[in-house]
Each structure stands twice: as C-alpha cells, then as structure tokens.
Amino acid sequence: MFFRKTRTRSTRWLIAIGALALNALILAPAQAAAGLNVVATTSTLGALAREIGGDQAEVRVLAPPDRDAHYLDARPSFMAALRRADMLLEIGAGLEEGWLPAAQRGASNRAINSGQPGHFRAADMIELRRSITMDGPNMGHVHEEGNPHFNTDPRRLAEIAIALGERMGQLHSDHADTFMERAERTANRLREHAEALADRVEPGQHIVVYHEDLDYLEEWLPVEIVGYLEPAPGIPPTARHLRSLVSDLEGTEGTVLYAEFQPPRGAEFLERNLGWPTHAVPLDPPADSGLEGYLELMTTWAESLPQR
Known part of the structure; x- marks a missing residue:
C-alpha cells in the first residue's frame, strides 16, 4: 500500500516536471521569435x-x-x-x-x-x-x-x-x-x-503659415515662408497683426497653410483680403499608418501649392 502511494506520488512529480519541460520548449522559440x-x-x-x-x-x-x-x-x-x-x-x-x-x-x-x-x-x-x-x-x-x-x-x-x-x-x-x-x-x-x-511645384512660391510647424517645407519644396498668422509663437492671431500682414503682402501671390487643428480665422482673413488660397493640412499621417500613409501626406502638402 505504501509502495503504491509512493509510486503514484513519484509518477505525478514526473508528469509535472515533464509538463514544465514541454512548456519551456514551446515557449522558448516563441520568445526568441517575439x-x-x-x-x-x-x-x-x-x-x-x-x-x-x-x-x-x-x-x-x-x-x-x-x-x-x-x-x-x-x-x-x-x-x-x-x-x-x-x-x-x-x-x-x-x-x-x-x-x-x-x-x-x-x-x-x-x-x-x-x-x-x-x-x-x-x-x-x-x-x-x-x-x-x-x-x-x-x-x-x-x-x-x-x-x-x-x-x-x-x-x-x-x-x-x-x-x-x-x-x-x-x-x-x-x-x-x-x-x-x-x-x-x-x-x-x-x-x-x-x-x-518638388519637381511638380511651381518654383518661387510664397507661403504664410500659422506656427513654425510647417517651416521644414522650405527644406525640400521650392517655397519661401513670408509670414506667420501668429504675431509671436503661442499668441493667437490678432486683428492688428493680420492687417499688418495684408499690408506687407498686398499685390503679391501666395498660399496660406495651417494645421487642421489650428483655428481658420486668420487664414480666412488673408484669403478675403489678399485673394490667397488657404489649405488646412494634416501634420502627421493616420495613427495606424505605415510608410504609404506618410508618402500620401507628403503629396497632400505639395499639391496644396500651385503645380507646374
């Protein structure tokens, strides 16, 4: 009777140890491949x-x-x-x-x-x-x-x-x-x-942006930033500043760009008073994007400007 109990207990231990070993073998490749x-x-x-x-x-x-x-x-x-x-x-x-x-x-x-x-x-x-x-x-x-x-x-x-x-x-x-x-x-x-x-965009474009978040467009597109809707970083557009922009840019051609989450009022003021087209653009691709999403975003930025 005692022998049977001991053997049963030993068998259970062997089964438990075998199960652990099997789990280790299963998990090791999965962890290595993680x-x-x-x-x-x-x-x-x-x-x-x-x-x-x-x-x-x-x-x-x-x-x-x-x-x-x-x-x-x-x-x-x-x-x-x-x-x-x-x-x-x-x-x-x-x-x-x-x-x-x-x-x-x-x-x-x-x-x-x-x-x-x-x-x-x-x-x-x-x-x-x-x-x-x-x-x-x-x-x-x-x-x-x-x-x-x-x-x-x-x-x-x-x-x-x-x-x-x-x-x-x-x-x-x-x-x-x-x-x-x-x-x-x-x-x-x-x-x-x-x-x-860049080859598709009409050279020598002037743009006004809301904040410095679109400044890097100058690095790869044939554009020049000639003004900001903010009178200073962090300060919303004021009527005085917008009138000053209109005065400085009157008689010129260009485009106003701003981020989709920024208020449109300043851009719309320049559109009414200068005739410059305005575009609200995303600054980043959709949250689940891969590279294709970013390439499409680049196209959106470039196509908001006059094309050759």
Missing part, C-alpha cells in the same frame, strides 16, 4: 517603426494625429503602454516635454529611460532648423535645441530611418540585417518621393 514592442509619441515616428520593423515590431502611437503634440496629458493609458514597451520613440527637442516625462515616470520601465538603448530621441539624429521661439516674446514653449517639427521634412526623416534601423537592430540582433535593409529602402523612398513632388 518582436519589439514599440511605443511612438507621434504617428510619423510610428509609420517609420512599422515600415522598418515589419512583422518584428508591434507599434502603438500615443499622440492622436489631429491634436497638437505639444499639449497632451500623461494619461494612464500612456503609462500602461510604456510599461510594456521595449522601445520608446520620441520626437524630442521639447515637443513632448509637457507630458512625456510624467508618462515615463508613471510607467516605471527602466528600459525606456533617457540614456537607455530602448529610448530613441529622433531630434538627436539630425541637425535642426533654428526655432523662431528663441526670438522675441512668446506665450508658450521655447525650443532652445531647434525647431522640433521636422516631421514635415522627408529628407530628415530619411536620416532618422537609418538611425532607427540601427537601434532596432541593437535591441533585436537576430533581425539586425533585415531592419537595416528595410531602413535603407525606406530612406530611399522618402528621398525619391520628395524629389518627384
């Missing part, structure tokens, strides 16, 4: 991560593309997403300074803290334009590192794509070569599309 859990602050960075990561990256975007990424709250859902992240992609240069540090603290994930390989700050990978927030009065942020709105410059994004491919390869070395191949292909497509679109 991709990167990437959290991007903007949908432009998310699109790059999806294109470069392919099947080896699961990407979550925090900032809705129809909102100003300067002014978000550190939501509990942001913290939950960051807590599970292998990699955090941010624009940097102060764009997310009002909410991202708090979300990082709430996430308590050392892997994505500043200075860690899992923290990718895109602004560190390129040279930035000087920010107009550094000159004169303003009521909001001051971007001392430079203008952080390089999401509207595909040529700079091409540089960022290469740097992102390298970083993803560091974190997931088994797929490093694939990431770099996809990054190089992404960079080439961005550059080629930018060149093709």
Whole structure:
C-alpha cells in the first residue's frame, strides 16, 4: 500500500516536471521569435517603426494625429503602454516635454529611460532648423535645441530611418540585417518621393503659415515662408497683426497653410483680403499608418501649392 502511494506520488512529480519541460520548449522559440514592442509619441515616428520593423515590431502611437503634440496629458493609458514597451520613440527637442516625462515616470520601465538603448530621441539624429521661439516674446514653449517639427521634412526623416534601423537592430540582433535593409529602402523612398513632388511645384512660391510647424517645407519644396498668422509663437492671431500682414503682402501671390487643428480665422482673413488660397493640412499621417500613409501626406502638402 505504501509502495503504491509512493509510486503514484513519484509518477505525478514526473508528469509535472515533464509538463514544465514541454512548456519551456514551446515557449522558448516563441520568445526568441517575439518582436519589439514599440511605443511612438507621434504617428510619423510610428509609420517609420512599422515600415522598418515589419512583422518584428508591434507599434502603438500615443499622440492622436489631429491634436497638437505639444499639449497632451500623461494619461494612464500612456503609462500602461510604456510599461510594456521595449522601445520608446520620441520626437524630442521639447515637443513632448509637457507630458512625456510624467508618462515615463508613471510607467516605471527602466528600459525606456533617457540614456537607455530602448529610448530613441529622433531630434538627436539630425541637425535642426533654428526655432523662431528663441526670438522675441512668446506665450508658450521655447525650443532652445531647434525647431522640433521636422516631421514635415522627408529628407530628415530619411536620416532618422537609418538611425532607427540601427537601434532596432541593437535591441533585436537576430533581425539586425533585415531592419537595416528595410531602413535603407525606406530612406530611399522618402528621398525619391520628395524629389518627384518638388519637381511638380511651381518654383518661387510664397507661403504664410500659422506656427513654425510647417517651416521644414522650405527644406525640400521650392517655397519661401513670408509670414506667420501668429504675431509671436503661442499668441493667437490678432486683428492688428493680420492687417499688418495684408499690408506687407498686398499685390503679391501666395498660399496660406495651417494645421487642421489650428483655428481658420486668420487664414480666412488673408484669403478675403489678399485673394490667397488657404489649405488646412494634416501634420502627421493616420495613427495606424505605415510608410504609404506618410508618402500620401507628403503629396497632400505639395499639391496644396500651385503645380507646374
């Protein structure tokens, strides 16, 4: 009787150990094949991560593309997403300074803290334009590192794509070569599309924009920014400033561009008084976009201007 109980107990232990071993064998390949859990602050960075990561990256975007990424709250859902992240992609240069540090603290994930390989700050990978927030009065942020709105410059994004491919390869070395191949292909497509679109736009275009968030269009399209609807960064358009713009630009031709989430009143005033066409444009692609979404956005920007 005692022998049977001992044998039964031993058999159960053997079965349990075998089950654990089997689970380990099943889980080990799955864990080895698991991709990167990437959290991007903007949908432009998310699109790059999806294109470069392919099947080896699961990407979550925090900032809705129809909102100003300067002014978000550190939501509990942001913290939950960051807590599970292998990699955090941010624009940097102060764009997310009002909410991202708090979300990082709430996430308590050392892997994505500043200075860690899992923290990718895109602004560190390129040279930035000087920010107009550094000159004169303003009521909001001051971007001392430079203008952080390089999401509207595909040529700079091409540089960022290469740097992102390298970083993803560091974190997931088994797929490093694939990431770099996809990054190089992404960079080439961005550059080629930018060149093709620039060739279609009538040279010497003048544009007025709302804020400095469209300044980088000057870097790849044949345009010159001749004014801002804001009298100073962070200050809404005033009647006095708009009248001054009309006086300065009277008798000239151009286009007024502003982001979809910005108020249209100032642009409409210039349209009525100067006859300049106005366009509200997105600044980022849809939240679930890959590279194609960003290429379509580039086309939208270029086609808002007179074509050859």
